[in-house]
Amino acid sequence: MSTVIETKGLVKRYGRIAAVDGVDLTVEKGEVFGLLGPNGSGKTTTILLLLGLTEPTAGTVRVLGLDPLRNPLAVKRRVGYMPDQIGFYDNLTGRENLLYTARLLGLSGAEASKRIDEALERVRLVEAGERRVSTYSRGMRQRLGLAEVLIKQAEIAILDEPTSGLDPQSTQELLDLILALSREGMTIVLSSHLLAMVQSVCDRVALFSRGRIGLSGRVEDLTSDVLGGTHVVEVEAQDVDLAQALADAPHITGVTQQRPGLWRVDADEDARPEIARRVVMAGGRLTAMSIRHTTLDEVYVRFFEEDRHHAAAA
């Protein structure tokens, strides 16, 4: 593994407010890295700094070992970028838009049309490619944006909010495409304010809050570190005190009663058989049980709530 993106003490101020306030980030080759956090937490600004589209107030950026301000062309030649709310020339067709990009990349005519054909095929826009972009849906525009990254044959793809505004089906489609690209060795950095939606595709994430990275690491590590478990089991049962029944059970990290007869159990693996056994042993009646992975939203809320409490107490 080698590091392809590295920032140290990155700061970007607008007047008195710091949009990015001391971000240290490393992204390894081949991984899918998520910049996650609510709107206004500094994700887009961080991305602009990575691309050299805005200058940092302080700190350093290295992308593929290069400084994006000193060697902008070398960096931009190897890094693909899909901006938030991507725009195209509406009066041109999808293919013509890509052709313009290909010319800016300095590709020859033959090479350009070969890459464009492949890319359109890949994002399933072969027919739509001949239509004006003004007729495209939001999801098609996003896919056209990915096609542009493909034409560049970029080593790193930086995608800002790639799924925002998409319906669940288009979202899944786009995430699948992103995963496929990752499997082929492309390094992917994506940002999103919908943490749970993208957590399944990210190898590692950084959680942003007010310009800083509060937490970063693998999703499983974060959930177990912050919440103590990677799974959440919801248990509906009668005639039993679940907290007592599960008191010394293995893999259980927390039991909270949400209302009479309904509990939330945090566990670091699938503990359903053990829970069922103990409910029955304690003489209770088990009526329903469901399991899901802990979401990053829960991690985020828990972590930054505590953070805020500490800040308030201090």
Added chain:
Amino acid sequence: MRQQREGSPFTGLATVALKEAADHMTSARIHLVMLLVLLTAVGAVYAAIGQITETVSQDQFLFLRLFTTAREPLPSFVAFLGFLLPLVAIALGFDSINGEYNRRTMSRILSQPIYRDALLTGKFLGGLLVIAICLLVLWLLVTGLGILLVGLPPSGEEVLRGLAFLLASFVYAGVWLAVALVFSTLFRSPATSALATLTVWLLFTIFWPMLAPLIAGALVPVDPLNPMTAVDLVEVERAISRISPNTLFGEMTLALLNPETRSLGIVFSNQLSRALIGAPLPVSQSLMLIWPQLAAMIAALLVLFTAAYVSFQRQEIRA
């Protein structure tokens, strides 16, 4: 700040310029403006031909009269051009930079391996290319109409003067394109930048001729006992009115298309004593006469472009 940069700032320049020109050539807005220009041009020249065939019998520069002859109620072709060329340039340029932000294509384009220089310069060159094509077509049209309807082919000297006039019109339109470009980098809304550019255009086209005497009068009080102060007043007024590109363009067309023009300043009768009034100047002399005007317009164009460049280089690309 960028200390050293690798790569050429011209990478992608031609691509951007050609795309820009192609966009203009296919845009309905430009089609409308061009149609307007074409109709007025043909109308003016047609009227001029009527006037010429009625009145003029012997004229050494019959062909040049096509451009300058006015027939009531229509103004002459050059007067039309002086009025409409800025509008063409403004239509081409008022949304060149902020339009990219509004379509949200700016960051996508600038994440390709080109410098901002290439985008800005390419857009400017694309606009200039369209202006050049438009002017050339107009010029050929007028020449063709003249040959067809008057039956007189232009002399070599007239062609030279016509081409110099073409160049002067090109630079004049370029200045207005640069004005539009500056406003399109300063304002994010195309409506605002269009209004701002049109305001400047109105100022120089309508109000400047009225303002120049007022300002000059305030600056130079005329002493009735000293006739030189009256001369000063005229000189100052002329200097002020020359701030307007329209004045400069007017003077250039005057010198180029009326070969009898010997000076663009005030002339004292003693200076004319040995000159043959009405005798035409050779082309080279007329070119010498307009050289300061042309140089001033090119300088203005470069200053404006630099202003746009500086403002664009410092912008954050968040769209």
